[in-house]
Amino acid sequence: MKIKFIGGAGTVTGSKTLIESNGVTILIDCGLFQGIKPLRELNWEPLPVLPSTIDFVLLTHGHLDHCGWLPRLVDQGFKGKIYCTSPTKDIAKLILLDSAKIQEEEANKANEGHYSKHQIAKPLYTVEQAKQVFPLFRVVKVNEVVNLDAEIEAVFTNAGHIIGACTIDLMIENKKLVFSGDIGRDDDVLMYAPTKPKNADYIFLESTYGNRIHPDTDTKFELETYINNTVNKGGTIIIPSFAVERAQTVMYLLWQLKSEGKIPNIPYIIDTPMGIRILDVFENNTKWHKLSPNECVEMCKMFTMIIDYKDTIEAIYDKQPKVVIAASGMVTGGRVLSYLEKYIGLPETTVIIVGYQAEGTRGRKLLEGAKDIKIHGKYYEVKAKILEIEGLSAHGDQEDLINWLSNLENKPKKVFLVHGENIPADELRIKINEKYGFDCVVSLMGQEIDL
Structure with a gap:
């Protein structure tokens, strides 16, 4: 063999x-x-x-x-x-x-x-x-x-x-x-x-x-702190996320924080059409995960779910603070790039990395302190705050x-x-x-x- x-x-x-x-x-x-x-x-x-x-x-x-x-x-x-x-x-x-x-x-x-x-x-x-x-x-x-x-x-x-x-x-x-x-x-x-x-x-x-070794930290508290600090500065939070499991995990934690009154009443956006469709897979396969059918439904009510790209453009140019979950998780493609083109150069923006970043990906470069990143053939200066939550891997x-x-x-x-x-x-x-x-x-x- x-x-x-x-x-x-x-x-x-x-x-x-x-x-x-x-x-x-x-x-x-x-x-x-x-x-x-x-x-x-x-x-x-x-x-x-x-x-x-x-x-x-x-x-x-x-x-x-x-x-x-x-x-x-x-x-x-x-x-x-x-x-x-x-x-x-x-x-x-x-x-x-x-x-x-x-x-x-x-x-x-x-x-x-x-x-x-x-x-x-x-x-x-x-x-x-x-x-x-x-x-x-x-x-x-x-x-x-x-x-x-x-x-x-x-x-x-x-x-x-x-x-x-x-x-x-x-x-x-x-x-x-x-x-x-x-x-x-x-x-x-x-x-x-x-x-x-x-x-x-x-x-x-x-x-x-x-x-x-994953840090023994309070992931929910980290998320709460980063969101509140950014919103207090009038900024937007962008969370590049894998559409499968990671997006749903972040949604679940945000839903818990919002239910507990620990994060503000601002738009919470999930802009990954695939991530949205994955929610159906979660609802149809409840034996595979810890969420109850009712929790799935209640969690989803909190989020603005964007499918059409014209709605992405509208969200990008909405100046109010917001939290955006968008793919791809390693910032290699997908709609998160459209958000970063607009927001990566703003010092009040926070980008939260929540998953493994492979060698050579934009996500890895951001974590390593890149001063600029290339998106669609053009370089953008990185002025946003880049943070990582390792506990969500x-x-x-x-x-x-x-x-x-x-x-x-x-x-x-x-x-x-x-x-x-x-x-x-x-x-x-x-x-x-x-x-x-x-x-x-x-x-x-x-x-x-x-x-």
Whole structure:
């Protein structure tokens, strides 16, 4: 059996792990690369195997860095089955359509503004190509055995992180391979704690926060303080947010604060059409999260929900203080850019970063103190206050990741660390080895191993 890391190794984006065994080829996740240009350019490169020869794709969850390359895979000949949970299917469909729409818009803007190095800028894929993925989805239930082949079985178990997210156990060649996917937190605001594996021969564990411990701070109080301080200056609060889970978590906390009378009566805006549609997924899958149906309804009443872009423009030019939640979470695209074009140069503005920012993203640059940022080919001076609330991350930290291994009844032959930049991954490797004595290695992009 051969395992090849063709994404999500040495980086937190582009998750793709290829498994070849006895004539069967399986791809665990099929993510889009984001961040620095050398990574983004990998999205245009062919896979090291013909997509037409891949039999199955198993999706851990619906985030873009785990499903966003599927339209390319299908366009290049993949005709197999894509297995995932029902919420993941719903989320992936929304995310792929949104991704395709943004790419089409970005290509059009680049052509109109003549700021692409290419004579004609093209989207990575179109909305129509994204739709070609949908008929290939096959829904699986949590904890039920899925027979992929006569001698290959898969079981999906709850991973926390976002709604529908799962760890995948793969029984193949009489070996149990466990692919963690993205592991959620043990004390997440909305999601239930991830299910820990009990046995495994080989583990492929994410390491996003392999060298960090989430601060033991009062996230609600931080949000309350930042909002009140900004409104007292007459400013606007912009919260770049992932449309899935993070936007809903921030909405929930704001709703609690408003209900408690701790934040002012100003407009609270959710301007991410996909994030708004995700609310339907939450309402239709209440067993996956902690919110009751009534809480979902009451929470939504507080927010102005913007779908039409003309309403975005109206909100941008409304001078009164407001709180805006808008995608994308790493400030790589989406409507948050339109708000930042107007507000990033105003010292009374506060931008609150509430999630992981990959290397090379605008969000990472803002956190690192960038004096200006480039949006749609133009540079904007950063005068706004840039703050971070680390306690809202949907990823488990170092302690959560180490704890996730604590129920193993056997010693795995090897633990491969994936989905992490090299320094965090290596620090996690050291901690796992010290605590459990497991043979643990950091996976490298393009590396192929024999099991």
